[in-house]
Amino acid sequence: MIICSGGSHIIWIAPSGGRDRPDPLTGEWHPAPFDASAVDNMRRLLEHSGVPGHIYPLSLLCYEIMPPPQQACQ
Template identity: 50%
Template sequence: FCVHSKKYIDSEVDAAKKKAMSQQNRKTLTEMSSALKKGGMLIWVAPSGGRDRLTDGRPTPARFDSAAVEMFRSLGGKSKVATHMYPMAMATYSIMPPPSGINKALGEERITKFSGCAISLAPEVDLSENASWRDSDSDPKDALTDHIFRQVCDEYDLLEKVMVDFREEGYVPPNSAQPWRA
């Protein structure tokens, strides 16, 4: 599935291209909804572009867009087939850092390096009405987004230790593996 990010759509100056990108997004969401209704699908959603980016010289997950998180929660809720949300952290910055700004041109220089990547899943998100992350004072969409983002950041902090020591024995979190060492 391809979804154009809001950031790129908003930066497009050509009205026809902007309209085409928005139409493609609507078609993609329709296809995703159909796939979720069938069940048995694994869909990874990047509610912010999905990249770890430098913040104060350290790679960290980019903030999530609460409208994107809510859209996918809503799609799952309408599917009539159980939909499970698992926050997932991916440490990929060392392989191919994202561009520092928006560049829509094809052929931009991207440096790819040999390195490992690390992926970690947090526990399933409780979407029930009495979930611990729900706060009567907060907008539920923002509270859910903040909850998932905190979980991703916690997992990312564990992964960072693995990535620092990739070539050495390094730290391996409990219930984790470094398959290349098998």
């Protein structure tokens, strides 16, 4: 919460755990199921920060520079 209350920060959050992965058989990418609770958690994070905040879907814009891994690491 300290980071949010200071303002002027970018926080990268992977909704649904960043689970968009290619199908192992076809190699085609499919988005993970939409998780409304992940979006609600981001909204609550902003509400409790005490300063104005904005949520932007950067994952589509950042795919070329930081694509998700082929498989999840445990």
